[in-house]
Amino acid sequence: MSKLMWLGIAALMAGIVSCILEKTFYGYVDENNVMQDSFFLPLTFILIFLGGGLIVAAIARQLGTRFRSPDE
Numbered sequence: 001m002s003k004l005m006w007l008g009i010a011a012l013m014a015g016i017v018s019c020i021l022e023k024t025f026y027g028y029v030d031e032n033n034v035m036q037d038s039f040f041l042p043l044t045f046i047l048i049f050l051g052g053g054l055i056v057a058a059i060a061r062q063l064g065t066r067f068r069s070p071d072e
Contacts, residue, residue: 008054015047
């Protein structure tokens with residue numbers, strides 16, 4: 001696997017860990033009906049989308065080199 005794929009997997013795993021931390025320590029409604037969130041919630045979405053994009057880019061790059069004609 002390429003470094004790009006490993007970086008995507010690492011970002012995806014960090015996003016999952018961030019989601020678990022958000023659910024464990026934050027994410028509750030206080031007595032004034034205000035949702036209490038932390039930095040982990042936006043970090044979860046950023047890392048999951050970044051990791052997914054890197055994995056898709058790595059797969060597209062690998063398929064592009066596999067189907068390229070030999071005379072190019």
